[in-house]
Amino acid sequence: MMTNVFLSAVLCQLMAALVFAAPVAEDAVKVANKDAIGYGAGGGFIGIVVLILDIVTIVEILKSNRPPLSKLLWSLVVFFFPIIGMIIYYLFSNRHAHNTYEPLP
Numbered sequence: 001m002m003t004n005v006f007l008s009a010v011l012c013q014l015m016a017a018l019v020f021a022a023p024v025a026e027d028a029v030k031v032a033n034k035d036a037i038g039y040g041a042g043g044g045f046i047g048i049v050v051l052i053l054d055i056v057t058i059v060e061i062l063k064s065n066r067p068p069l070s071k072l073l074w075s076l077v078v079f080f081f082p083i084i085g086m087i088i089y090y091l092f093s094n095r096h097a098h099n100t101y102e103p104l105p
Helices: 003-019 041-063 066-080 082-092
Strands: none
Touching: 041 066, 041 082, 066 082
């Protein structure tokens, strides 16, 4: 019981010290009429969309009836170059010839 009281007192003092440790200057707080996209939320939204599209592309690659080495290479291209790799895959991969799934023996 005594250790909980001591720990609580130490944490309260630490929190009080952190409040006054680095006061925020008024110049740092001023922002010129920016909405959520101005704060960088737009980049996060675009990143999530690209991530979802890349996952869909990699799942499509892995479900195709390509040879395992071809699957690996296409997956690595899409993984290391997310936007460009996805565009290259959808434009140049001959998906219609490899659109059926065949499990490994």
